Amino acid sequence: MYWTLFKGKFVGSDNFGNKYYESSNGKRWVIYKNEVEATKITTEWHAWIHFMKNEKPTQIKEKYF
Secondary structure (H helix, E strand, C coil), rough: HHHHHHCCCCEECCCCEEEEEECCCCCCCECCHHHHHHHHHHHHHHHHHHCCCCCCCCCCCCCCC
8 A cells, every 4th residue: 555655646447436556667556346257457557567568557438330
């Protein structure tokens, strides 16, 4: 908790209410809303947190019909 307060920069959140943070040296982590469950991370945030993508997922998704 203290690491997040002092070193973490809030990056975004997902539909489950999980919050994602990044430190100035590049470390990334997630604070889960309720219970810690790795399957509650969306695919976009999973790719970001595991350094598969450098761009953070956008909150607004364009839907094509």
